[in-house]
Amino acid sequence: MSDYLIDLLQTSIDGLLFGSTYALVAIGFTVIWGLLRILNLAHGQTVMVGMFAGMVCSTIFKLPIIVGFVAAMAAACVVGIIVDRVCYRPLRNAHELVPMIATLGFWIFLEEAFIKIYFYTWFRGYMDFPNPYTFIGYDVGPIRLRLDYLITLAVSAALVAVLYLIVYRTRFGLAMRMVAESHDIGYLMGVPVRRILTGTFLLASAYGGAAGFLIGMASNLASPQAGTLAVVKGLFAMILGGSGSIAGAIVGGMTLGVLELTGAYVVSFAYRDAIAMIILFAVLIVRPQGIAGKATIERV
Amino acid sequence: MSYWYTVLTFTGINVLLAYSVYASYMTGQVSLGQSAFFGIGAYTAATLTVLSGANLFVAVIAGGAAGTIASLFVGVPTLRLRGYYLTVATVAFAEAIRVVLHNFRFGKPREGAAGDTWQGPDGPVGFRHISYLNEHNIGTFEYMSIVWCVVLVVVVVFAILERSRLGRVLRIIEEDQIVAKSIGINVSFMKVGAFAFGGFLAGIGGGLYAHLMTFISGDDFKIYLSALVLAYVVIGGGQTMWGPLVGAVIFTLLPEVSRPVKEFRLELFGILMIAVMLFRPAGMISAANVRKWAVGRRLRALLDRSSPRVSSPMVREP
Numbered sequence: 001m002s003d004y005l006i007d008l009l010q011t012s013i014d015g016l017l018f019g020s021t022y023a024l025v026a027i028g029f030t031v032i033w034g035l036l037r038i039l040n041l042a043h044g045q046t047v048m049v050g051m052f053a054g055m056v057c058s059t060i061f062k063l064p065i066i067v068g069f070v071a072a073m074a075a076a077c078v079v080g081i082i083v084d085r086v087c088y089r090p091l092r093n094a095h096e097l098v099p100m101i102a103t104l105g106f107w108i109f110l111e112e113a114f115i116k117i118y119f120y121t122w123f124r125g126y127m128d129f130p131n132p133y134t135f136i137g138y139d140v141g142p143i144r145l146r147l148d149y150l151i152t153l154a155v156s157a158a159l160v161a162v163l164y165l166i167v168y169r170t171r172f173g174l175a176m177r178m179v180a181e182s183h184d185i186g187y188l189m190g191v192p193v194r195r196i197l198t199g200t201f202l203l204a205s206a207y208g209g210a211a212g213f214l215i216g217m218a219s220n221l222a223s224p225q226a227g228t229l230a231v232v233k234g235l236f237a238m239i240l241g242g243s244g245s246i247a248g249a250i251v252g253g254m255t256l257g258v259l260e261l262t263g264a265y266v267v268s269f270a271y272r273d274a275i276a277m278i279i280l281f282a283v284l285i286v287r288p289q290g291i292a293g294k295a296t297i298e299r300v
Numbered sequence: 301m302s303y304w305y306t307v308l309t310f311t312g313i314n315v316l317l318a319y320s321v322y323a324s325y326m327t328g329q330v331s332l333g334q335s336a337f338f339g340i341g342a343y344t345a346a347t348l349t350v351l352s353g354a355n356l357f358v359a360v361i362a363g364g365a366a367g368t369i370a371s372l373f374v375g376v377p378t379l380r381l382r383g384y385y386l387t388v389a390t391v392a393f394a395e396a397i398r399v400v401l402h403n404f405r406f407g408k409p410r411e412g413a414a415g416d417t418w419q420g421p422d423g424p425v426g427f428r429h430i431s432y433l434n435e436h437n438i439g440t441f442e443y444m445s446i447v448w449c450v451v452l453v454v455v456v457v458f459a460i461l462e463r464s465r466l467g468r469v470l471r472i473i474e475e476d477q478i479v480a481k482s483i484g485i486n487v488s489f490m491k492v493g494a495f496a497f498g499g500f501l502a503g504i505g506g507g508l509y510a511h512l513m514t515f516i517s518g519d520d521f522k523i524y525l526s527a528l529v530l531a532y533v534v535i536g537g538g539q540t541m542w543g544p545l546v547g548a549v550i551f552t553l554l555p556e557v558s559r560p561v562k563e564f565r566l567e568l569f570g571i572l573m574i575a576v577m578l579f580r581p582a583g584m585i586s587a588a589n590v591r592k593w594a595v596g597r598r599l600r601a602l603l604d605r606s607s608p609r610v611s612s613p614m615v616r617e618p
Contacts, residue, residue: 110571
């Protein structure tokens, strides 16, 4: 194989591995979209808060990585609960745009507040995210697999498996699928819809926090702008794969990761976002339901 | 004094941006990517005046045309679909355009200048030396007048639109797309048209902004700008044309008057957006307010009892 092809293969595999974090973010969007039919623009902030919680635990308190990971998920859950209580619960009967704009307000508020806190306390201090696996990797033929990317993929895969178990093998998951079909019928059948929705927010936020931790670890950096980036990439991945379905979020996230890195390699690094966007538009024109979506969009 | 003229010019540009969001907001579509059309308009207009010596008027119109084309590029594939696709696509588009503008390099070397020797967009360095106003001796007061003339035209256009059949058609689409379709309205066409008009306004605003600033770079057109502009409309009130105007004017001037507000303005906007959605989804100025205050319409209502009702599904009773 020529060097060009080997490099291309290498970037594709890196993209596939790193794309698993995008898939985790997209899962958060897609679960809430599936149950509520509302875009949760504040989801990026759970990613950012999770990233910072992990950074504080691991860098400042020097706790082991696994503790940081759990702390990231827990902190993100707190944010998720707040979003549910502030932006969704009081607005359940409103037009679908109303909660979306409220979450946009939450997004702006939290990100700006974090930027202020960040600059006053940690600027040039604790921005490094601990990554004990830097420069470790395994060679498979001509391809080098980075250990931190492999761990990212493994953790994401485990979380996705857990999600499938929850959705398809537990009573809570059954109730979730019920609520995704129809809130009203759920009420009539005695499903505690409010509690299920709060639980869904917790689940989505926990996955967002996990994604934040993994992104921070793989890129060695905790930044207040990560939330915005997560919103852009997560929505992108969700639409690319097909909104409302978990499989779609996974396919979309992986595809986005590969597209970004190979686009950067083949065409130009500077324009990689533009390349990914053109492909998204092409998908929207040809298959509006997304790559993995069904003709009538599947819910959760 | 010239500082305040500049502030007022900014206010005018923000009003234009607010109306650019409002145009598609009328049909119930939320755009989070006006910064992209704003940036495209700014780069197009500035390139025309700097590199080909075009007239400011021509350049700004060309900026508007570029914004229209870009918004058609986003709108045609996404507005056929229902719901939130436009919001997502505009977020993605705005990020991509910011990156492209950040890396865009085009132009020619500058003659007889020490130091910066590039004329035109220069990648991450930005687009410098947009000196049309200096070269043509347009002072801050004159430029403010020009910008506010444009704003006045746009306000009049929206006032006419609001009272016309077309405005009512757009509102029906916001209310219920299926109903709109059933009475023979071409929903996709109307939505794309409204969005493209928004892109045009943002492009014009961008052209005016570039010449005011004399220096622009890709980082001026972050997604924040779009969120802020949407905030003007949402907080000001999206039911009538007065909301965007009042929202943009108040929230551009308030940070200039009060220092703490300037420091924490984005946090304030965020909280205000949540509060408005929770307690007053119609925004500061609702359609009911306008009806109450509009003297002329009240007189007409006295004459014939069937005064037109402008309402919005944003305030649905529980």
